[in-house]
Amino acid sequence: MDGNGNAGVLEGLTSLGRERARAEAAELVAMLRFRDAELVRTAGIESPMVRLVERSAIALEIGQAMGLSEGQVTNRLAAAERLRERGPQTWLAFRRGDVDWARSREIASTLLLLQRPESHDRLDDTVVAYAATHTVAELRAWLKRFVARVEAEEAAQRAEAARRQRDVQVTHVDDAMAWVNAFVPSHQAAAIDARLRRTPRPDGDDRTRGQLRADAFVDLLLAEDTPTTGRARTDIGVVIDADVLVGAEPGPAVSDDGTWTVPAEWVLEHLDPDDTFFHRLLVDPITRDVLAHEYVGRFAPDVLATAISFRDGVCQAPGCLRPARDCDLDHREPHPRGPTKGSNLWALHRRHHTMKSHRTLRWILPSGRTVDAEPATHGVPHGNTSDVERALARGLTAE
Structure with missing residues (x-):
């Protein structure tokens, strides 16, 4: 492999990616400018009805020019304006091409979840460094953990409200089949998934992995003990900060792969040790140290x-x-x-x-x-940028 030649190709791909991000930012800046100018123009219309009709046409006009639906335009404008107002440093990074629109949209959605202005500032201070060096899927998981840790009480309240909506629905479809859809807490869903993943395959069994999981799922619901499922204990790993475990601070229990979080007290509740055992990894809230042996x-x-x-x-x-x-x-x-x-x-x-x-x-x-190869960064970084940097970013986003 020609390292020098391929290095040049990779540099070119990186440049193209940054150009694409800057082009996406330029599109959104132009859309916001058009929308803002139209709002100013229509503000002088005396008739409320005419003013409402004129303003309702803004998204349609932008959509026709961009090849987007009105709904797409409305959603993009809302996300871009939220990012510009609540995350000025991230907005500037987007305009520079450091992060693309897919990542910026995820950050804008998180800004909508966060309720406290200081949380917006903390996210804006830390997220660009992570977003610029990780995939959209990694960023999405990082943002979930950020919300669960930075606004632990609010996240717990939303989780409790969502848990009250838990439900199971059965939808019959064609060919004598049906979908069973369950809306349950993440830690319980993870335990179910782990149990199905551990289902042993009998000798000579030619079922696919999906068929084996489906049959085990039915066995779990309709039978107590079966040769298919057995009663093997399920292990689930979650990470809980030390200060959260002792009750000094509210906070989440984060899954081992970082894809879901639940209030820590949910996994501290009594669970049948014969069925599911949650490995609670204790980590230092500052150093994130876990293992020393x-x-x-x-x-x-x-x-x-x-x-x-x-x-x-x-x-x-x-x-x-x-x-x-x-x-x-x-x-x-x-x-x-x-x-x-x-x-x-x-x-x-x-x-x-x-x-x-x-x-x-x-x-x-x-x-x-x-x-050089270093571990991928997980979790919420500590430390903030200065107030001067934040104020400067807010000033620059005014254009």
């Missing part, structure tokens, strides 16, 4: 391997969301030089593990800079 051998004992899997959640290669439970446990610094302990172990998808072993695994950032 060191082992002499090359292979980690099961308890450490399980803890690493729950800690990392997913493969630590950037953009890879392969669950850590399906990954290799790799020494970041090769054994025996590198010790078998938490700080030197991480989950890597087999393909990325092979790439690392052949010294071809590199993290290529959106800026085009290539860095």
Whole structure:
């Protein structure tokens, strides 16, 4: 592989991505300017009815010019205006091409969830650095965790309100089949998924994995103990900050792969240990330290391997969301030089593990800079930008 030639191609792709993001920003800026100008113009119309009709046509006119529906225009304008007003630093990063519209839209949706102005500022201070170096799916999970930790009480209230809406619906469709849709708390859904994932396959069974899961699901609902499902205990990993566990602060329990959060007290409630066991990984709220025990051998004992899997959640290669439970446990610094302990172990998808072993695994950032392999960042970063930086960003977004 010609490293120099391919490096040039990657730099070109990075430049094209930034140009695309800037073009998306330019479109939205133009849409906002047109909308704002029309609002000013129609403000002088005396008849309320005529003024309402004129303003209702704004989204239609923009849509005709852009090839978008009125609904798409309305949603984009609302998200862009929210980002411009509540996240000025993110808005500037979007206009520079540091983050594209897909990521900016996710951030704008999160700004709508956050209720306190200081939470808006904290998100605006920290999110760009993460969004610029991670995929949309990773950013979406990061934002969920951010909301659950920064506004823990509000998030818990919304979760309780949503839990009151739990329901199961059965919809019969064609060919003698039906859909069973359940709206249940995330930690219970995760336990169900883990139970189905552990369903053993009898010898000679030619069912697909999906068929096996479906049959096990029916067995769980319609029978107590069956040869298909057994009564194997289900393990679920969640991370809870130490100050949350002792009740000093409200906060969430975050799943091992970071895709869902629930109020911490939900998983601290009594659960049948014969069915589901939640591994509650205690982490320092400042340093995020989880593991400190060191082992002499090359292979980690099961308890450490399980803890690493729950800690990392997913493969630590950037953009890879392969669950850590399906990954290799790799020494970041090769054994025996590198010790078998938490700080030197991480989950890597087999393909990325092979790439690392052949010294071809590199993290290529959106800026085009290539860095050595380091763990993907999970969780909410600490620290804020200065008030001066925030005020300057708000001033620059006024144009």
